[in-house]
Amino acid sequence: MIRHRLSLEEFQALLEKAPEGLRLELLEGEVYEMAPIGSEHASLVTYLAKQLERLYGDRALVYVQNPLRLSPHSLPQPDLALLKPREDFYRVKLPEPEDALLVVEVSFSTQEVDLKKLALYAQSGILEVWLVEEGGNLEAYREPRGSHYRHRLLLEPGEEIAPLLLSHPPLLWNPPRGTPPA
Template sequence: MIRHRFSAEDFHKMAEAGILGEDDRVELIRGEVVELSPIGKRHAYVVNALVDLLSSLAGRAVLSVQNPLVLSPDTEVYPDLVLLKPPRNQYRDRLPEGKDALLVVEVAETSLRYDLEVKLPLYAKAGIPEVWVVDLEGKRVLVHRKPEGGAYREVETLGPGARLSFLGVEIPAEELL
């Protein structure tokens, strides 16, 4: 079987041509267009809770929800939430890239394996300093820090009763679980 690999530029041209619709839930992973699972009610609740809980960071970080993040010329993902380096206007004429991300959050209702095995190594390779994977089924948050190559050197598992902290904002883990 021969596979055709696409660049991020090709990916955008497909959207402009109507091949990919505005509502299609897809990402570009190492040149392949990958369909994402639908967003369930628990997933949507957690994303909204994160927006609420992290909104106090306005001015210190740019909150980007389910928007594109370019990790390489052939990889463009749509994390559930990204905190980007300010100022916001630097993203007016370009998409944010991995080097712009301070924190990426993925909420896994049915996508835990994909998030951990496919996306997490891409985030590490792009040098994203911190990634939270909210595992709704396992009732835990996996906090990944210190990227090196395609992996994170530090992984912390937090459950109910624990607190997540980022840029001085504290979030009780149970708010997300």
């Protein structure tokens, strides 16, 4: 069986015909349907977006659940990215790996796909990726080599981390927890 890898142009044409609200991403020419966003996932993305904006918003653009062009066959939509600032806010051209200061994926029900994306981020030269795991731990991957990262840091709630390219001030990793109000 011969498989056809979609190009970005073919994928864009597919998106134009897709039902409203269907979330898709292109990874190495293959189309993946993205999982629905649950309340815990949304809460963590919102928490991180607020913290990253507060700490680094004067030096980076906080980019939430938008496409990042990795190659002619890969257009993932990371949960968050910190991008180099640009006057047009990437209106003219989607951000590419050299624009990304940090990529963040909240990895609950999507761990298998997120690990595939992690390899693609490394191959693309993205210097740092954070994976947020169910349970509140954060894995930071740094210094890409081929399809892997040389360093992996595991943070538990209460520990500090700062993106390599925006080293100060550090983020206190303290994700939202608890039971919702009755």
